[in-house]
Amino acid sequence: MLSILIPVYAESVVRLVSELVRQGRALEILFEVIVFDDGSSEAIKKENQKIAEIPEVIYENLSKNLGRSAIRNKLGDRAKFPYLLFLDCDSYPASEDFLKKYFENLVPNTVLVGGTAYAEKSPRGKELHWLVGSQREVVAAEQRALHPHHGFSSFNFVVPKDVFKKIKFDDTIVGYGHEDTLYGWSLKKAGIAVIHLENRLIHLGLDDATTFLEKRRMAIRNLLILQKKYAIMDTRLLRTHARLSAIGLRSVIVGFFGFFENFILRNLQSSHPRLLFFFWWSLVELDRGKE
Numbered sequence: 001m002l003s004i005l006i007p008v009y010a011e012s013v014v015r016l017v018s019e020l021v022r023q024g025r026a027l028e029i030l031f032e033v034i035v036f037d038d039g040s041s042e043a044i045k046k047e048n049q050k051i052a053e054i055p056e057v058i059y060e061n062l063s064k065n066l067g068r069s070a071i072r073n074k075l076g077d078r079a080k081f082p083y084l085l086f087l088d089c090d091s092y093p094a095s096e097d098f099l100k101k102y103f104e105n106l107v108p109n110t111v112l113v114g115g116t117a118y119a120e121k122s123p124r125g126k127e128l129h130w131l132v133g134s135q136r137e138v139v140a141a142e143q144r145a146l147h148p149h150h151g152f153s154s155f156n157f158v159v160p161k162d163v164f165k166k167i168k169f170d171d172t173i174v175g176y177g178h179e180d181t182l183y184g185w186s187l188k189k190a191g192i193a194v195i196h197l198e199n200r201l202i203h204l205g206l207d208d209a210t211t212f213l214e215k216r217r218m219a220i221r222n223l224l225i226l227q228k229k230y231a232i233m234d235t236r237l238l239r240t241h242a243r244l245s246a247i248g249l250r251s252v253i254v255g256f257f258g259f260f261e262n263f264i265l266r267n268l269q270s271s272h273p274r275l276l277f278f279f280w281w282s283l284v285e286l287d288r289g290k291e
Contacts, residue, residue: 002031002103003079003161004087007071008048009038011089011205017051019092023099024056031099034058034078035089039065069169069179072154076164085158090205101199102158111192112158113148114199115141126206128213128273133203135275141196148194150234152184156201163192173226177219181235182226209269217285224289240279241286250287257284 004020006013017033024031033056037045045061052059058078066074076084083106085099094117095101105112116137122130137153144151154169167186173179187194207215223235244250257264257280264277 001029001081002083002085002099002106002158003081004031004033004085005072005075005079006033006035006087006089007038007068007075008035008040008044008089009065010040010044012044012047013089014047014050016087016089016092017054017057020087020099021054021056023093023096027100027103029099029103030081032056032058032079032081034075035060036071036075036078037061038067038071067171067173068154068176069173070171073168073171076161076168079161082161083158084161084164086154086156087201088155088203088205090203091155091201092204094200094202098199098201101197105195105197106158107193107195108160109163109192110160111163111187111194112199113144113153113194113196114156114158114201115139115144115196116153116155117200117202119202119204123206124271125208127271128209128268128278129206131273131275132212132278133206137203141198144196148196149184149188152180152187152194154180154183155203156199163187166190167192173222176215177222178226178235179222181223182230185230185234209273213268213281216282220282220285221289224286237279237282237286241283244283253280254284254287257281 006017013035017035020033035048035051035057037048037060039062048059051057072086085102102112102114118130118134118138167190169179170182173182223238227238241250244253264281267273267277268281
């Protein structure tokens with residue numbers, strides 16, 4: 001009944017998969033776990049090979065790196081059950097009834113989104129990623145439901161297979177970022193309902209500040225590409241940039257950043273980063289990308 005699909009890159013998923021199998025068996029439902037490794041190191045592949053011994057698990061190493069969109073499409077094509085649960089590999093269920101909550105809410109022609117959680121305290125050296133994630137991504141289901149398709153996240157969601165056959169991820173998107181933003185818009189355009197649940201997945205695989213900022217820079221570049229291709233792309237960052245431009249403050253905000261750039265970057269890479277500085281940096285990166 002449920003295909004659990006996990007794209008893997010540079011993460012051990014032994015603990016995650018073992019817990020999902022435990023929960024699935026306790027429910028006594030038909031399920032499978034399909035894990036595709038998208039070019040991890042040999043050490044990670046060797047570690048993850050352990051899950052191949054579990055009867056409900058299909059584990060495969062891909063011959064080449066496909067990217068975030070293409071690998072999800074490949075997983076969806078391989079799945080045999082009518083509902084597809086997509087999970088990121090650097091995660092762990094926040095509750096022992098994670099699968100049960102999804103199973104009890106399965107509805108035809110409807111996508112379910114469970115939400116994201118973070119640890120209560122930041123891992124040392126990962127303060128910026130933790131701050132941005134815990135402040136921006138941890139949103140109550142009731143609040144997410146106000147704009148159900150907006151800010152769609154592929155981190156933790158269920159989609160009926162017949163819907164996924166019609167609406168797949170855009171595999172022309174390469175690099176990191178916003179393939180899920182586009183997917184949410186595609187669901188809305190097709191009239192597919194999105195229901196938000198309090199069924200969180202804990203995001204464990206946090207990056208250090210340098211890596212996190214580089215990934216965000218790539219995501220902003222992808223956002224600009226998608227904005228040109230799909231004029232309807234709508235994010236908080238794009239809206240803020242447009243408002244500042246409309247009232248004549250864009251050049252002021254961008255210009256002042258130059259005076260404080262080194263100070264801001266030092267803060268973002270410190271153990272006490274400020275969210276305001278991160279958003280300011282993001283606005284400037286967006287503006288630079290538009291040049």
